[in-house]
Amino acid sequence: MSFSTLTKNELARVMDPRPCCKMAELVALIKMDGSLQVSRGQVSLNILNHNAAVARKLFKLLKELFGIHAEVLVKKKMRLRKNNVYWVRIPPQDGLREMLIRLGLLNSDGYLQEGLQQDLVSRNCCRRAYLRGAFLGGGSVNSPGGNYHMEIITSKGRHATDLCRLMQKFGLSAKISRRKTWFVIYLKDSEQIVECLNVIGAHSALLEFENTRIYKGMRNQVNRLVNCETANLNKTVDASLRQTESITLVARTVGIDKLPSGLREIAELRLKFPDATLKELGEMANPPLGKSGVNHRLRKLDQMAEKLRAGEPRL
Incomplete structure (x- = not known):
């Protein structure tokens, strides 16, 4: 009915x-x-x-x-x-x-x-x-x-x-x-x-309408949260893979021990913890770093790798 x-x-x-x-x-x-x-x-x-x-x-x-x-x-x-x-x-x-x-x-x-x-x-x-x-x-x-x-x-x-x-x-x-x-x-x-x-x-119909509407709203909200979390996770995984590849290239070509101490520390942490977030990497640094500081150093490593891929002989 x-x-x-x-x-x-x-x-x-x-x-x-x-x-x-x-x-x-x-x-x-x-x-x-x-x-x-x-x-x-x-x-x-x-x-x-x-x-x-x-x-x-x-x-x-x-x-x-x-x-x-x-x-x-x-x-x-x-x-x-x-x-x-x-x-x-x-x-x-x-x-x-x-x-x-x-x-x-x-x-x-x-x-x-x-x-x-x-x-x-x-x-x-x-x-x-x-x-x-x-x-x-x-x-x-x-x-x-x-x-x-x-x-x-x-x-x-x-x-x-x-x-x-x-x-x-x-x-x-x-x-x-x-x-x-x-x-x-x-x-x-x-x-x-x-x-x-x-x-x-129509008070009984109103209550049924409200119950269904609330359930529908909660379901949609859960779906939005799941989609958002999934998108963020995919973004984090993609960034981690790119950073790991860049660091591996720099390590193989230049050597991690020849990097400045700040870059060397973040490179080693990223290779050791490929699934860690920027916040988690910053907390493991000594002294601890914020997300922006970690992101800045990883970007510098990405730039070094790009130069190596482009065939530049020196960094």
Whole structure:
């Protein structure tokens, strides 16, 4: 089961006790997935969803808030994964038109009303409920083990703008993009996704997201440290091999005993301890030397070897 499905199943079980929040969530679900049908002056409403738990929640909200009779139809998709599609159908009946007017979906004259009715989301609790309904209707969130991405898609540009503004009221820097005929409101920052999950009430999903994110961060940090240590070790080994070759050439051609005392000491230490770091070589010198002092003497030995390789007869 995907992380999105787990999150929606959790949110479908969240039932706010306040009627105003239930209204806001119901409006969001209808705006995301609903379609009105008018035939011979009679109005019916169909709401589509791919999640059984969300369909059950829709049915319960309609019954509790308005006492409306609804039917739940199940159809199987014939393409791709052939998952079930759930239709919550509200046939023509007394009270349906009044319900749609109260929800701000129709105006008093019976015409479709664009935009979000602001008194439905005048309080923070109702804004949270509306965003929860919008996510249940058209949202998804990637598993935190992969790329961080959360989105809500809608077919209406004005609704996308309304959703974006609601999210911004909670400090969420949501953005909108076009995907064919759809408008996509999305978040890509992990901290923002965590905050959004908190806003809509997906607390179990939030904890799982955080646990995975922390584990992923620690794993990446360990990998970076290992890579850094490996690079440093390779660098040290390569430098030690080059220095040993240079000292061997100088010893064979000139003789270590003919070198100045400082160079002779470092040359002997490097030949004796080829795996030692510059710091360790400096600590073994008498008197002890710093890394820069050891590096300076080894560079002089490298320069002497380069002159010998170039065929210069005298150093």
